Amino acid sequence: MAAPPLNDSSVDADSRLVNISCFDLLLIELVPLAERMARAYEASLDRPTPSSTSSTATKRTSKGPPATGPNNAISTSTTAKTTTTTTTTTTTTTPSSISAPSITVTGANTTAASSQPSHTALLAADGLPTTTIFADSVYIRLERLGFRVGEGLSERISRDRPRFNPAGINGGNVGNVNDHHLDVIKFVCKDIWGVVWRKQVDNLKTNHRGVFVLTDNKFRPLTRMSMANHAEALQRARPHLFFPCGIIRGVLSSLGIKATVQAETIDLPSAIFQITTVLPQVKP
Template identity: 45%
Template sequence: MSFEAPLPPYNFTDPTATFFSASCIDLLLIELVPLVQRMAESAPTLDTPLPSYARPAAAAAATDKPPATSSNASTNPPAAGAAATAPTVVDTLSDEEATREDIYNRLENLGYKVGIGLVERFSRDRSRFTDNLDVIKFLCKDIWHLVFRKQIDNLKTNHRGVYVLTDMTFRPLIRMSAASGVPAATKAAPFLQFPCGVIRGALSAMGVNAQVTAETPGLPGAVFQITTVNKNPSG
């Protein structure tokens, strides 16, 4: 896989080599978040059930039977206390948070699979990494350039397993605007989950278990923090 213009003889010695337009990855990253949001709305997971106020209707639809009602309910109007069964603000917020977490997990898991595949494909001819810093450098230079067509602008570490990667012009956020009044961090958060998954998957494929978080200090910049669990790729 390459973004560069193919030159004769089109790398015929590598039967797995493919070429595609750089705009493909841009369109993928733009459409990925709305796609996963639609998937989460149409097929909630067991970890993210339907909102509480929608569960009775969903259960009735699943059994093709109307919700059970008492004889008094069919003849008498609802009592004043019935309003207490309506969804409260707290219930709504908790449902929204659960749905958001489900979307983030889906995006991160998709990125994780992509990260593993990238490393398996593009590090097959390299010698085994023996130091976490070498793994992070390979991520910042080779993998980052492959996916986002540039290298990381800044890499910092405390030499105790924490690495901070700064991309001042992160490609998925270049066309994003915060003029609508929504905070940039809130608006950009879903679009940072897939790259977090790519990073975690790439590190996992190189033998490094890590936790990855991301935030934006201001569009279109992005900061990724990697906290490794093991001390070296073989540990």
């Protein structure tokens, strides 16, 4: 019996259903993938690299004792220098001589303290300590990937909407610049948030001086995250905010706005994003 024909819309690469499913899968697997890649990168730094100088010195010293003569004295001196250099290189590349990275431990009622990895150190999702190299690698990968996704989303979505409020020429009219930034931030809160997380931002605040605070009371990546330890839950939720920060910064960058984006979560599943835009300088 022949199999029923597949629906063309289910296998079409341009199908909206396929695109949404792929994007949802990306959002789900993005943080675990970045953490695995960060662990692999961290492990590669601890592997000793084979030294060509060491093999050369071994060949030179394994030929037996040097014979007497004026030329052989130079050969002996060269071998001694080579052996000394090899010993120094081996000492600096031995894994045991590399100091262990420090871990920042923050308790619920204590201040941050720096200590070596122990049973009190914060653990990542894989159960290993969260070192500085690991945390920085995860942040850079997720934030840069989000930046590129934000640029693409902005180019695709903004073409079908009315033009934004124009900014002042050379930043001469600061009022127009603030209105332009506010119009772009509203575009992020409504259009971009609706496409990526299928809802709008719950609250938007600004001081009209380039600082905007976006509050999402039920941020979708954090809605199914729950743990017995509240502090540990907040720690595990942090990597899931790096990619959204990159998306926001990418959207603003594609529309000509330089900004820094910071995110935090105080009570799951809420998330707060603070955007600080850089106002253009007035040219004389």
